[in-house]
Amino acid sequence: MTDLNCDELVELVTDHLDGALDEETERRVTDHLTGCDGCTAYVEQIRQTITTMASSPPDVELTDEARNALLGAFRDPPA
Amino acid sequence: MREQPELPPDADLVTRLRGKDEVAFALVLDAWSGGMARVARSIVSTYASADEVVQDAWLAVIQGIGTFEGRSSLKTWVYRILVNTAKRRAMREGRHVSWSLVPGEDDTPTVDPTRFGGPGDQFPGHWLAFPAPWPSPEQDALAGEVSAQVEAALARLPERQRVVITLRDVEGYSSDEVCSILQISAANQRVLLHRARAFVRGKLEEYFVASAASDVGTEVRQ
Numbered sequence: 001m002t003d004l005n006c007d008e009l010v011e012l013v014t015d016h017l018d019g020a021l022d023e024e025t026e027r028r029v030t031d032h033l034t035g036c037d038g039c040t041a042y043v044e045q046i047r048q049t050i051t052t053m054a055s056s057p058p059d060v061e062l063t064d065e066a067r068n069a070l071l072g073a074f075r076d077p078p079a
Numbered sequence: 080m081r082e083q084p085e086l087p088p089d090a091d092l093v094t095r096l097r098g099k100d101e102v103a104f105a106l107v108l109d110a111w112s113g114g115m116a117r118v119a120r121s122i123v124s125t126y127a128s129a130d131e132v133v134q135d136a137w138l139a140v141i142q143g144i145g146t147f148e149g150r151s152s153l154k155t156w157v158y159r160i161l162v163n164t165a166k167r168r169a170m171r172e173g174r175h176v177s178w179s180l181v182p183g184e185d186d187t188p189t190v191d192p193t194r195f196g197g198p199g200d201q202f203p204g205h206w207l208a209f210p211a212p213w214p215s216p217e218q219d220a221l222a223g224e225v226s227a228q229v230e231a232a233l234a235r236l237p238e239r240q241r242v243v244i245t246l247r248d249v250e251g252y253s254s255d256e257v258c259s260i261l262q263i264s265a266a267n268q269r270v271l272l273h274r275a276r277a278f279v280r281g282k283l284e285e286y287f288v289a290s291a292a293s294d295v296g297t298e299v300r301q
Contacts, residue, residue, distance in 0.1 A: 005204025007188065007195040018254055020265075035207035038206035042190075044185065045213060049229075049280045053248040062112045070266050074104045076140050077141055 004032045009039045012067050086110055089153045096144050108137065114250050115161050121245040122165035122238065124172055136161040137184050151259050158260045162239060162242070174238075184270060189277030211285050225283070232282035238273055243268060244275035 003011075009032050015021045016029050033040050062070070086092065086106060095103035119129035119136075121140055139160050196202045233241055233249075246252045246260060258268050258276055 005195070006206050007190070007192065007204045008090070010190045011273070012278070014269055014276060018269065020254075020269065036205075038209035041210045041212065045162070045210060045280050045284065046276055048213060049276060049283055050248050052225055052229050052283070053233075053279070054251060056229060056249055060113060060126075061117055062108070062116075062133070063130075066134055067108065067112075070108060070134060070141075071101060071105060072101070073138055073139050074101060078138070 006032075006036060006039050006042075009033075009036075010042055012040050013043055016043075017046070089149065091277060092130045092153055093144070093147060093149070096171065099233055104141075107153075107157070112137075117249065118158065118242065119161060119165045121233070121241045122162070123168050124174065128168055128172065129165075132161065132165045135168075136164045139164060152256075155256050155259050158246075159262070162260055169238075184274065189274055190281075210284065211288055211291070213283070225286070228283060228286045229279060235282075240271045240278070241276035243271040244279070247272055248276070268293060 009029060012021065012029055016026065016047065019026075021029065033043065087103070091167060092103055092107065096107075114128050115133045115136065119132040120126060123129050123132055136157070140157055143160070147153065151159070161254070196205050196207055200207070233244065236244070242261065243257060246257045247254070252260070254265060254268055254272075258265055259265075261268070263271075
């Protein structure tokens with residue numbers, strides 16, 4: 001079994017974070033990360049990217065007009 | 080994952096919606112419309128069309144609640160109606176939305192190959208220079224600017240990647256839920272998410288490297 005290269009590891013990050021790798025590949029990823037500051041930084045930046053997206057500005061809510069129209073349609077569905 | 084007001088369990092909600100309980104309808108309307116607008120915007124061209132898509136989707140939910148079979152969660156079912164409504168709208172707007180992978184999408188590198196050593200280098204396939212450290216979120220006084228960079232990066236993604244990353248990372252859906260909403264395979268979902276995340280990370284990296292360089296420039300000038 002050969003060690004992973006960094007250019008291979010970066011393509012496995014999403015599967016790694018999703019826990020979607022088979023046991024053997026997951027172990028190779030973990031082993032590589034233990035010894036590689038570059039890939040550890042890369043994975044951390046992917047995590048930080050995800051965190052930033054999760055905290056994007058709050059969603060715009062429905063306008064009162066649209067909300068009232070929908071509540072009206074729920075009460076009396078259009079035929 | 081966004082904070083959502085506590086909603087009653089699905090079985091309860093569905094019974095109440097079928098029983099024309101307006102309070103129950105207002106609960107889901109207020110809880111989900113914002114996220115739905117965001118997902119609709121990742122598919123159609125304007126904010127105005129996205130708002131119309133959300134309203135059309137709710138009308139379809141009102142009409143179709145009797146046919147909901149409970150094979151997915153109610154929210155997943157509502158989002159599936161939303162996505163289908165948005166896709167139809169995008170087609171009417173002349174935007175071609177293909178949901179299968181395009182050639183090369185699952186096997187071309189997501190990180191610039193010149194960042195790694197080539198066959199003649201001492202360590203082929205390894206970082207030539209490690210990714211430069213980013214400011215930690217706590218020290219970053221420009222969180223708003225970083226969010227704006229993320230928004231700009233999302234806007235530049237191919238449509239399917241944008242929809243998947245919006246559902247997964249902005250709205251916080253699980254992989255299974257996204258597959259169920261978009262009716263795509265788990266493998267496709269991951270390929271699209273993977274490319275999208277690598278792209279957004281790359282844009283943030285460009286931004287952080289550029290701001291670090293301009294900070295240094297400022298210090299030199301002083």
